[in-house]
């Protein structure tokens with residue numbers, strides 16, 4: 001497993017996404033992920049599965065400090081008091097004293113000013129309840145505002161990123177500030193398996209297009225990926241990307257597939273996003 005080291009933190013480059021995992025299925029899928037050697041789990045208050053993730057992690061046999069746990073603040077919880085109260089509720093559901101990374105989930109839907117939310121998150125950090133502050137769905141301009149204008153330390157920006165969505169401006173803004181880019185929808189929910197260019201590269205390496213895509217992501221400096229796989233087959237396959245490397249030519253060829261294709265675009269907002 002590749003670890004991404006930034007700002008003194010070391011985050012596993014490949015994590016397990018959990019959106020749409022629910023109930024006993026979520027408990028089983030997350031527990032199996034840990035058994036398969038995933039050490040990074042991504043959840044959110046909005047997913048309604050923190051309690052299941054907590055149950056899966058409790059008694060999984062892996063010490064807490066060997067696991068990386070990310071959660072995200074829901075859109076109605078951005079005021080100073082709600083950040084603090086809702087994270088306490090998350091910690092209770094997750095059955096843990098701290099999360100490794102706390103993200104602002106959707107800035108465009110936030111119900112309080114950014115500075116208020118970040119200040120509350122920082123207070124949780126100093127109280128030992130949040131190891132690192134992060135954001136999600138932040139444009140290049142919002143990253144600049146959070147870090148340069150408001151003076152906060154941001155470890156990661158979780159955004160939709162895959163071969164069909166280049167995210168050049170966001171990546172540049174993050175790289176300039178030592179911020180990790182975490183790719184969500186990294187395999188475009190399976191669509192990459194139909195891509196001829198990825199199929200051709202996959203054949204060379206005896207891998208699948210999904211595996212080539214995940215390798216392409218984590219082989220980039222400062223990029224993590226959190227594919228969701230509820231099935232054992234996919235969970236295993238997505239881990240099997242650390243025994244080969246893509247050539248520079250292959251990395252560049254995959255990058256040429258970018259076409260501004262975004263699959264998560266609630267209410268059609270995307271004024272400051274790039275292809």
Ligand SMILES: NC(=O)c1ccc[n+]([C@@H]2O[C@H](COP(=O)([O-])OP(=O)(O)OC[C@H]3O[C@@H](n4cnc5c(N)ncnc54)[C@H](OP(=O)(O)O)[C@@H]3O)[C@@H](O)[C@H]2O)c1
Nearest residue numbers: 017018019184185186187188189210227228229230231234
């Ligand atoms: N911050 C945000 O706003 C935001 C937004 C969206 C997502 N996320 C996070 O990112 C995670 C990943 O994104 P996502 O779940 O939307 O999309 P994804 O990871 O690109 O795709 C997941 C889908 O692909 C299937 N799959 C997994 N591995 C596969 C493989 N090797 N071959 C073929 N199909 C495969 C899964 O099936 P099975 O489950 O049946 O195995 C599932 O249906 C989410 O779970 C969530 O944690 C965050």
